[in-house]
Amino acid sequence: MTGAPTRAVPNPFTVCFRLLAVLVVAGVAGCSRGSASEPDAGNAPVSIDVRAIQSRSIARVLTYSGDVHGEVEVRVFSLIPDRIVSLEVEEGDTVERDDLIAIVRSQSLGQGVQQAMGGLNAARAQVDGLRDTLARQQRLLSSGVVTQAQVDATEIQLRAAEAQMAQLDATVGSARLRQADANVRAPISGVIGQVFVDEGDLAAPQIPICTVVQMDRVEVLIQVPERDLGLIRPGMEAQVRIASVPGEVFRAPVSRISPVVDRLSRTATLRIVLDNPDHRMMPGALADVSLEVERHDDAVVVPQYALVLNDRTDDETTYRAYVLNADDRTVDERQVRVGIFEGDHVEVVSGLAAGERLVVEGQHLLRRESVVRVGGGAAAATTPAARAGR
Numbered sequence: 001m002t003g004a005p006t007r008a009v010p011n012p013f014t015v016c017f018r019l020l021a022v023l024v025v026a027g028v029a030g031c032s033r034g035s036a037s038e039p040d041a042g043n044a045p046v047s048i049d050v051r052a053i054q055s056r057s058i059a060r061v062l063t064y065s066g067d068v069h070g071e072v073e074v075r076v077f078s079l080i081p082d083r084i085v086s087l088e089v090e091e092g093d094t095v096e097r098d099d100l101i102a103i104v105r106s107q108s109l110g111q112g113v114q115q116a117m118g119g120l121n122a123a124r125a126q127v128d129g130l131r132d133t134l135a136r137q138q139r140l141l142s143s144g145v146v147t148q149a150q151v152d153a154t155e156i157q158l159r160a161a162e163a164q165m166a167q168l169d170a171t172v173g174s175a176r177l178r179q180a181d182a183n184v185r186a187p188i189s190g191v192i193g194q195v196f197v198d199e200g201d202l203a204a205p206q207i208p209i210c211t212v213v214q215m216d217r218v219e220v221l222i223q224v225p226e227r228d229l230g231l232i233r234p235g236m237e238a239q240v241r242i243a244s245v246p247g248e249v250f251r252a253p254v255s256r257i258s259p260v261v262d263r264l265s266r267t268a269t270l271r272i273v274l275d276n277p278d279h280r281m282m283p284g285a286l287a288d289v290s291l292e293v294e295r296h297d298d299a300v301v302v303p304q305y306a307l308v309l310n311d312r313t314d315d316e317t318t319y320r321a322y323v324l325n326a327d328d329r330t331v332d333e334r335q336v337r338v339g340i341f342e343g344d345h346v347e348v349v350s351g352l353a354a355g356e357r358l359v360v361e362g363q364h365l366l367r368r369e370s371v372v373r374v375g376g377g378a379a380a381a382t383t384p385a386a387r388a389g390r
Contacts, residue, residue, distance in 0.1 A: 045373040048331075049361035050324050051306075055354040058301050058347045060294040060340045062231065064270075066222030068242060068285045070213035071273065074188055078203035079181040080104045087199045087209075095186040095212060104203050106182035116172040123165035130158040190214040193283060213283055218276045220287045223267040224257075231293040232257065238272050244285040250274050254291070296340060300348040306360045307336065307346070321352060322359040322366045324374065331359060333368040 078084075086103040089095060134154045140146040184203075193211035203209065220240055224232060234257060240250040258269040272289065274281060307319040319338060322331040336351030352358065359366065366372070 045329070045371045046362055046365045047375040048322075048324070048359045048363070048366070048372045050357040050374060051303075051360045053300060053302060053352055053354050053356050053358050055298045056301055057295060057297045058299045058340050058342050058345065059292050059296075061342070062228055062291045062293055064222040064224065064289045064291075066220050066287050066289060068281055068283050068287050069219045069221055070190075070193070070215050070283045071217040071219055072188060072190065072214040073193065073283065074190075074212045075208040076101055076184060076187065076210050076212060077205055077208055078102065078104050078184050079205055080106060080178070081202070081204045082106065082182075084197060084199055084201050084203050084209075087195070087197070089192045089195065089210060091192055091195050091210075093192045094190075095192060096189045097186055099186045100183055101186055102184040102197075102203070102209050104182045104184065106179050116168065116175045120165065120168040120172050123161060123168050127158065127161045127165050130154060130161050134158055184209060186212055188212055188214065191279070215276055215279045215281075215283065218274050218281045218283060219255075220272040220274065220289060222270050222272075222287075222289050223265065224270050226261050226266050226268065228293075229257070229261075229268055232270065232291060236291060236293070239290040240272060240274065241288045241290075242281055242285050243287070244282050245280050250281075294340060296347060299339070300352055300354055301342075301345050302348055302352065302358055303360060304341070304344055304346050306358055306363060307338070308363055310335075321348075322363050322370075323352070324357040324359060324372070328374060329371055330369055331366055331372055333366070 082105045084102055085105050088100045088102060095101070134151070137146045137151045137154055141148065141151055190212040191214075193213040195210045196208050197203065197210075220238075232254065234255065235253045237251055238254055240252065241248070242250070252272050252274050254270060255273045256271040261268050270289075302321070307321050310318040310320055319336050321334050321336050323334060324331055334351040337349040339347035339349045341347075359372075362372070
């Protein structure tokens with residue numbers, strides 16, 4: 001009897017090995033297909049925008065804020081500490097020198113004058129009596145009725161009385177001057193600026209009654225930091241804008257720079273004098289002053305935002321920029337040095353040249369020899385005018 005054929009039983013280790021080989025081959029094929037179908041993200045082009053670099057003039061301008069002052073400003077005080085009886089001026093009034101500004105109560109001063117006059121009159125009477133006595137004694141001296149000692153004593157009394165009379169006469173003059181001080185008068189000609197008191201207020205030597213300002217010319221005072229003082233010199237033209245005169249620019253030279261730096265603020269005072277015949281520039285108004293301290297012609301000027309800040313080294317700030325190459329697909333990285341800053345633009349001292357196409361958008365994503373794509377029609381916008389027209 002022929003027996004049924006026997007089937008070989010597969011080795012389980014051989015089955016596992018074959019299955020693993022199939023899976024590995026399938027995985028490799030899948031990875032190969034995935035790599036062929038997916039682009040390399042590292043080589044994806046960066047979208048950028050460019051602008052043609054131009055050369056023009058650029059200036060370094062220092063700006064400060066200050067106050068307008070009258071060329072001469074005088075505060076008027078009362079020397080008499082008493083009530084103000086009458087106030088004779090208002091703000092804006094024009095006054096001449098010695099015009100009456102205020103009257104201060106002076107009854108007690110009048111009484112002092114009368115008292116001093118009484119003492120002076122008594123002293124005069126005494127002097128007159130002693131002079132008559134001395135004259136009689138001198139006539140009787142030759143007859144022996146009066147001795148020389150008596151004449152000498154009378155002369156001494158007369159000199160003492162005359163000295164006392166002179167002292168009392170000075171006291172009367174001083175009392176009259178003090179009484180006159182009750183009439184407060186303008187020390188200079190000008191315009192009444194501010195009035196600080198009202199009728200009935202108590203006047204005092206420490207409290208000003210008003211200010212008198214000469215406004216035909218005004219001074220603009222600004223405080224300049226000491227680091228800028230080496231850039232400014234007397235005679236340099238300043239442009240002044242005053243808040244109370246909107247829309248106008250006044251030009252005048254720097255008239256004076258203080259030779260002393262304040263130890264607390266580390267600033268020095270700079271003065272600019274402006275003609276003000278129509279009195280439109282009012283003392284106390286805010287003034288903005290611009291000083292052009294440096295100008296470069298035919299400079300390479302680019303927008304500040306086109307530059308990428310490098311890491312600081314040796315306390316020096318450095319920048320880099322990217323220029324589109326002629327193939328319109330790659331960029332060149334440049335290390336640049338900057339000079340004058342003017343608003344949103346900056347002068348490039350080295351690293352860039354006029355006519356090159358500077359990357360102004362997307363530059364923060366770039367590296368040297370990055371692949372780029374000029375988007376939004378930027379390749380055609382080679383000038384600021386063209387960019388503005390897009």
